[in-house]
Amino acid sequence: MGRLRKLLIPGVDKKLLVRDATRLMPDLTRRRFISGGASFGALTLLTGCDVIDSDSAEEMLKKVSKFNDAVQAFIFNPHALAPTFPESAITKPFPFNAYYEVDDAPDIDGKDWKLEVSGLVENKKAWTLDELYKLPQQKQVTRHICVEGWSAIGSWTGTPLSYFLKVIGADTTAKYCWFQCADKDGYNSPLDMETALHPQTIMAFRFADEILPRAYGFPMKIRVPTKLGFKNPKYVISMEVTNDYKGGYWEDQGYNSFSGS
Amino acid sequence: MTSLAAAEQRTATASRVIQPAWVRVMHWTNAVAIILMIMSGLQIYDASPLFNSLTFSRTVTLGGWLGGALLWHFAAMWLLMVNGLAYLVTGFVTGRFKKKLLPISPRGVISDAVAALTFRLSHDDLSKYNQVQRLLYAGIIAVGIVIVLSGLSIWKPVQFQYLTALFGGYDIARYVHFFCMSTIVAFLAIHVLLAVLVPKSLRAMIIGH
Ligand code: HEM
Numbered sequence: 039m040g041r042l043r044k045l046l047i048p049g050v051d052k053k054l055l056v057r058d059a060t061r062l063m064p065d066l067t068r069r070r071f072i073s074g075g076a077s078f079g080a081l082t083l084l085t086g087c088d089v090i091d092s093d094s095a096e097e098m099l100k101k102v103s104k105f106n107d108a109v110q111a112f113i114f115n116p117h118a119l120a121p122t123f124p125e126s127a128i129t130k131p132f133p134f135n136a137y138y139e140v141d142d143a144p145d146i147d148g149k150d151w152k153l154e155v156s157g158l159v160e161n162k163k164a165w166t167l168d169e170l171y172k173l174p175q176q177k178q179v180t181r182h183i184c185v186e187g188w189s190a191i192g193s194w195t196g197t198p199l200s201y202f203l204k205v206i207g208a209d210t211t212a213k214y215c216w217f218q219c220a221d222k223d224g225y226n227s228p229l230d231m232e233t234a235l236h237p238q239t240i241m242a243f244r245f246a247d248e249i250l251p252r253a254y255g256f257p258m259k260i261r262v263p264t265k266l267g268f269k270n271p272k273y274v275i276s277m278e279v280t281n282d283y284k285g286g287y288w289e290d291q292g293y294n295s296f297s298g299s
Numbered sequence: 300m301t302s303l304a305a306a307e308q309r310t311a312t313a314s315r316v317i318q319p320a321w322v323r324v325m326h327w328t329n330a331v332a333i334i335l336m337i338m339s340g341l342q343i344y345d346a347s348p349l350f351n352s353l354t355f356s357r358t359v360t361l362g363g364w365l366g367g368a369l370l371w372h373f374a375a376m377w378l379l380m381v382n383g384l385a386y387l388v389t390g391f392v393t394g395r396f397k398k399k400l401l402p403i404s405p406r407g408v409i410s411d412a413v414a415a416l417t418f419r420l421s422h423d424d425l426s427k428y429n430q431v432q433r434l435l436y437a438g439i440i441a442v443g444i445v446i447v448l449s450g451l452s453i454w455k456p457v458q459f460q461y462l463t464a465l466f467g468g469y470d471i472a473r474y475v476h477f478f479c480m481s482t483i484v485a486f487l488a489i490h491v492l493l494a495v496l497v498p499k500s501l502r503a504m505i506i507g508h
Pocket residue numbers: 322326329330333334399425428432436439440443483487490491494500501502504
């Protein structure tokens with residue numbers, strides 16, 4: 039919750055903040071993210087006592103979520119491919135979705151942009167867009183599933199992350215690839231290594247055969263069809279290969295970290 | 300007859316137990332799990348409603364926001380699945396389902412329903428379910444199985460993609476899941492009403508006789 043607290047800087051227009059936070063965000067004034075007052079009232083009534091106070095409930099829920107991470111890692115089959123679809127199935131228009139309006143999406147100049155690489159890799163040189171475009175690419179038409187429940191079919195083209203990890207000499211026995219993004223407030227998200235090495239996990243540079251538009255993450259989005267949408271970071275600026283769990287924008291607020299589909 | 304079934308019959312005749320302890324424990328565990336699942340599920344639904352004009356008030360939801368609701372949903376799901384599986388296995392192995400829920404015939408259901416609506420249905424022998432009860436209980440057990448399977452299919456549409464395909468794909472599986480929930484809520488309304496109208500059945504479900 040540190041992130042939410044950081045957002046409440048004195049002097050910052052609260053109205054703007056509230057508008058920027060999506061309708062899905064918890065009340066910014068409320069630190070606890072698990073339960074609304076009214077709904078907890080109902081639960082207290084049900085159990086007839088206050089044993090399930092919100093602190094211990096929160097602890098319990100966090101533990102179960104960690105357990106669910108382990109269960110999902112166990113269920114995850116590195117060879118199972120996400121279903122693919124014909125081009126005719128692509129959702130038009132493909133929805134833009136973020137915790138800010140599309141006008142606030144990062145406006146990146148492709149000539150200045152570089153992908154920083156750090157952590158457990160042999161070659162830490164930064165990559166320009168032109169250099170990345172020269173790597174082999176593949177295309178997929180897959181279903182993007184949002185944590186909110188809706189889904190949309192899109193077409194992404196890019197370089198398998200497993201190939202790139204090999205090129206940079208990454209230690210693929212490490213636990214995570216951790217992505218930092220240019221979104222306002224600094225988006226980030228960890229990706230477990232097994233998923234990073236999945237054949238359909240790609241560094242996407244194109245959407246529907248066109249250079250990735252600004253709304254969908256220009257210049258680079260990590261497309262992971264075996265994960266929920268928020269685990270598919272857009273506007274990526276750096277990748278760190280690491281054994282440490284560094285958290286993520288939504289993960290820190292309570293979304294299940296593995297969130298596999 | 301299995302030893303469990305034999306034991307059940309022995310205790311049943313010895314103390315005129317109407318609802319054996321395992322049924323009571325599992326029934327109330329299930330009730331808690333179902334209510335947590337429904338309340339958190341409605342909050343999840345609100346993040347991306349299937350029907351434009353239908354959203355749910357915070358007074359009936361659990362979790363406060365999408366992230367909190369998902370944590371509740373994916374925690375209570377274990378309670379629901381483990382308890383439900385134990386209930387199914389015990390119900391089949393002890394022969395309880397066969398003994399209590401069968402046979403069901405359309406004619407029997409209609410005549411018992413008519414008798415119930417004209418207040419002529421006897422509730423003297425609580426150890427025997429009438430045809431309407433049998434239909435409702437067998438039906439809701441089936442719905443319970445479908446809601447768990449459709450839930451798994453929208454939770455893991457890649458890893459369990461054959462299951463998702465069985466439901467007609469991800470989007471349709473969401474409707475199936477929601478429809479099952481609605482059926483359970485409708486069942487619950489009737490079920491609780493009937494339990495209150497026949498308080499001794501509620502007593503039997505709590506203390507056994
Ligand atoms: C929380 C409110 C609930 C109350 C007050 C309640 C009450 C009862 C009572 C009194 C009985 C025995 C009735 C009889 O003799 O016919 C019963 C049986 C049963 N209830 Fe509930 N119930 C509740 C929730 C649920 C839920 C949520 C479900 C499933 C979704 C459920 C499914 C069943 C089934 C399947 C039986 C038959 C059990 C067996 O014989 O093995 N109940 N309930």
